Amino acid sequence: MPTVREVTIELLRELGMTTVFGNPGSTELPMFRDFPADFRYVMGLQESVVLGMADGFAQGTGQAAIVNLHSSAGVGHALGNLFTAYKNQTPLVVTAGQQARSILPYEPFLFAERASEFPRPFVKWSCEPARAEDVPAAIHRAWLVAMEPPCGPTFVSIPIDDWDRECEPFEPRKVFPSRQPDGTAIARCADALAASRSPAIVVGAGVARDRAWDEVVALAEKHNAPVWVAPMSARCSFPEDHPLFAGFLTAGREAIVAALEPYDFVLALGGPMSLYHVEGHGPHVPSECDVWLIGDNHVHAAWAPAGTAMVANCKAALASLLAMANDVDRPAPPLRIPAPRLDGAAMTDAFVLQCLADLRGPEMVIVEEAPSSRGPMHDYLPILRKDTFYTTASGGLGHGLPAAVGMAMARPADKVIAVLGDGSAMYAIQGLHAAVQHGLSVSFVVIKNNRYEALHHFGRHFGMQTLVGTQFPELDFCKLAEGHGVAARRAEDAASLEAALRWSLSADGPTLVEAVVL
Incomplete structure (x- = not known):
């Protein structure tokens, strides 16, 4: 046996x-x-x-x-x-x-x-x-x-x-889980969307998991509906250079309501729309706004504080909504105003991300864990293609660096860029070793501000001017990288940053750029 x-x-x-x-x-x-x-x-x-x-x-x-x-x-x-x-x-x-x-x-x-x-x-x-x-x-x-x-x-x-015990041969079974949308519910949703005066769509990570990028684009264009990204979404679900792209919802109750106030119908797809990071008060959605939530996670449906929820595969649900959609006559929403170009006189995280956006190919894969730079990333590093952005949905640190290594192993034909904060990188710096061992094409870009900047941001939110245990100016990421066998360069101004990024993005194996910012 x-x-x-x-x-x-x-x-x-x-x-x-x-x-x-x-x-x-x-x-x-x-x-x-x-x-x-x-x-x-x-x-x-x-x-x-x-x-x-x-x-x-x-x-x-x-x-x-x-x-x-x-x-x-x-x-x-x-x-x-x-x-x-x-x-x-x-x-x-x-x-x-x-x-x-x-x-x-x-x-x-x-x-x-x-x-x-x-x-x-x-x-x-x-x-x-x-x-x-x-x-x-x-x-x-x-x-x-x-x-x-x-x-x-x-x-x-x-x-x-x-492991060494005898065992009968095992025959695996086939199981085909179904998440088809309920026909009656999807028809009601389609009717409400068609009848709305000013609809909007909110996309979460489940849209990407269900491979429904193209269907969201088609539905948004069919209804001339602006598309927002759900708070803290861990995947890309809509092209951020599309005329209907509206921006990113903030993880706070009042901020979400304010952003969605102009709309009388909101279709939230693939993840929680009402995800909060700080305490808030008042309503969860605007008054007189009909909210529908569609995604594969029944837990999200259960704890959503408002709206009608449907547990279904996003791709299948969107296909049904598209089949039921008729031509509508709605004015185009206003275009999102782009962030102003930076000249590089100040070496900020925003400038680093702008430079990276200028030099990367849109098909390159971004794996991000730089929490304090998420806002500048939204402004200066737009995600343009499906399946090219990944981050942590939990907010826990230590995921981004090794996840970039695993992503490069899964997609060896693609250049992977790990955008990391210096604090985040130190949670899993050992992951550089595996990148070297397997010769992976990963560009590790460490935004070095010598501190846990996200904590300083929240300190200001709580009225705290002085924080303990948040500074680490002594770290040298070039030496850390070289100690693991990764070639590295430091960038401290605009010229050295562009040269270092060009070098890293063109390399076949793993490289690291330490971008020292204010």
Whole structure:
């Protein structure tokens, strides 16, 4: 009879999970005995980096990735990026080693107590199989649940001695989850949209996950409706150079209401529209405004504070709305006023992003984690093509750098640009190692302001003029990069910035640009 390992490897091969992300530990080693030649093991130097790389890889391929962690300690290290994967709705199958079943009653060294509970609530499903021969079925179920909308990570704890046990062959089943829109509900939505005087569309990350970019553009043009981006959206869902692009909603109750005040109908697609970062008061939507929300996440539908919600695939829902749409006669909305060009006299984050926008190709992929520069990015680094922008949906740091590495592995033909704050980069700087090991075409652009600028912004919001523990001027990212084997250049003015970015964007392998800003 084959072993649990042999059956599981064949299952992973059939599911297309032949790239394994991990940081190996003692309780995982038997999984990799006689590791097959058609599999690829991607080592990360810390478990949070491993999880972030797998997240980027899964988003880039659109398929679940497998991550192998080390018992409780490794899972604990990875929890921050596991939380981000959960918020990103990224399909991942996370496995972790467990000590041998025979010694679990004695609380052995490096065992995982209540292993299946530890990663909750940031996984959709988790288990430690009751028997060794149940491991393949558990991994298959984990894959099915991870891939079922709303997608997300799952978890399986596997005792070290399970891999060499005998096991019956396993035949994976086919499951076809459906998120087709309700016919009656979609007809009501179409009627309300057609009857509206001044409609608007709000797009979230689910539009990109459902590959509905073209349908949103078509619907907006059909109804002459301006398109806003939902607060903190982690993906690009509409071309930011389109005449109907209206801008970005701010994650505050009053700001959202003020932005949507001109409209009597709002169609929110693919994510939460009423996502708040600070406390607010008053209504959640403008009075006399009919709000409809469509997306694949029933949780978003349940906690939305206002509007009619429909759980459905955005692409399918938009196809139905387009089929029901008739020609309408509405005036074109006013064009969005572009931000003024900067001359580079001051080396600011906005100028760095403007320069990057001038030099990058629109098809290049941006993976961003520079929270304090998100506003300037909206103004000076527009996203123009589908599937070219990714960021963290959780707000947690340490995702962007390794996610860029995973994205480059998933899309080797594309140049990937990681736009990082200096504080963010330090959460996962070890990810540079994997970029070198795999020769990936990633340009790491670190915006160095020597502080946690986002905290200074919030300090001003709370009336705090002095903050502790937010300065780190001593960091040298060029030396950090070179220590990992990444070529690097520092830019401190407009001329050196342009030269460094041109060099980095034209390079075949990984490079880093440290842009020192005010």
